[in-house]
């Protein structure tokens with residue numbers, strides 16, 4: 717079976733999260749290693765069973781490799797190094813991260829700092845786990861909303877430990893269509909087309925499958941339950957079954973039909989879309 721799973725809380729321990737995922741019918745897990753909104757270091761321990769792999773750690777939201785504040789940059793680098801090592805210990809494949817925001821200075825102005833920081837992180841984390849860049853939703857200043865920015869980083873860093881994760885909600889809000897009936901219908905704006913054009917298909921580690929509360933190219937990042945958003949099930953089905961993507965693990969980060977986070981109903985919908 718194709719790896720299909722969810723982002724779940726590790727409250728109660730890693731094993732509990734894995735058990736809940738299996739009970740939901742999933743076989744691929746994403747977790748935070750510690751609170752994503754504080755700099756506290758991970759307290760996560762244990763090792764994930766083969767039933768929930770591949771697994772991924774989602775990095776903290778506070779991280780900003782483009783920050784002009786030296787202490788924030790240092791904390792960001794330390795946190796990612798730590799998470800990469802935790803990934804190795806718990807049996808996760810890698811760490812998924814939003815690289816941060818240039819806060820109006822422009823991508824070019826922060827490019828060297830970002831790529832050098834990534835090189836330091838990879839060099840100083842004694843592990844083989846992947847650093848996985850997630851695309852952003854086109855919000856002001858956020859790095860890697862454009863696939864071409866991800867491409868420039870891959871070309872500059874040139875490491876087999878660098879991978880990326882494509883989030884449907886973020887791509888849609890950044891102005892890429894998901895499936896042929898979404899967005900502006902232009903093939904140039906199709907996310908799979910753009911991924912292939914930039915030669916990044918082979919560097920994808922997983923796909924985040926979320927619907928969008930906001931309209932196409934809104935620049936917002938608000939996830940919706942599958943089928944309740946502006947992308948819709950038909951487009952999501954076309955996307956997850958695309959011949960170039962259909963081998964990739966799928967992870968939901970949906971709000972949940974009872975608003976308590978990724979749930980069995982969303983997972984069942986996703987599984988029903990996969991052919």
Ligand SMILES: [Zn+2]
Nearest residue numbers: 850883924969
């Ligand atoms: Zn995501």
